[in-house]
Amino acid sequence: MISNANELSNCVDVILRPKGYVKKKETWYKFTSECICFFVLKKSPFSGQFENLLGCVLKEINEDSKEFPEYFKNHLSFELEHLAGKELVENAFSLEYRGFSGDRREEIIRYLIEDYVVPFLSEIGSKEGIKQAFSKYSSLKYRMRVNLKNALALPVED
Secondary structure, eight states, X not given: OOOSHHHHHHHHHHHHGGGTOEEETTEEEEEOSSEEEEEEEEEOTTSSBEEEEEEEEEGGGOOOOSSSOOGGGOSEEEOTHHHHOHHHHHHHTBTTOOXXXXXXXXXXXXXXXXXXXXXXXXXXXXXXXXXXXHHHOGGGGGGBOHHHHHHXXXXXXX
16 A cells, blocks of 8 residues: 555556656656657645656757756646546545555556556657647647647647
8 A cells, every 4th residue: 555655656666667667756757769758746745646747858859958858848748637537646646545445546556557658658759659649639739839849840729
């Protein structure tokens, strides 16, 4: 049973590391030939809730020379709740939520990561994949920076 931030981080790490993700602080990175994809799990300073963010940096327009760019300098970002449902995600990543018994929280986190996080990040790991995601997820157009839309010849406004 997950009861603290370290246990939550370790739970996520056990799932993502074998899939090629590298952890730096609260962010897991996966590198492709065209993108640096990331998953962030950051504790809210106001509660036991952990906020999440998925996204990528397109290497060809990346202005950050760091090997592991800071996640907030992304070109595309999306919250897990847009893929899997707000209540499930909030409950799974809130240490204040006590509605799970036994290892149920760990099972749900594994499900969310394996069925939503990893597939989404794999999808946006290339320019072509980002274009497909742009068409597939209608709200993603609001979560992409203009320089990424320009680099991929995507419409800037709708």
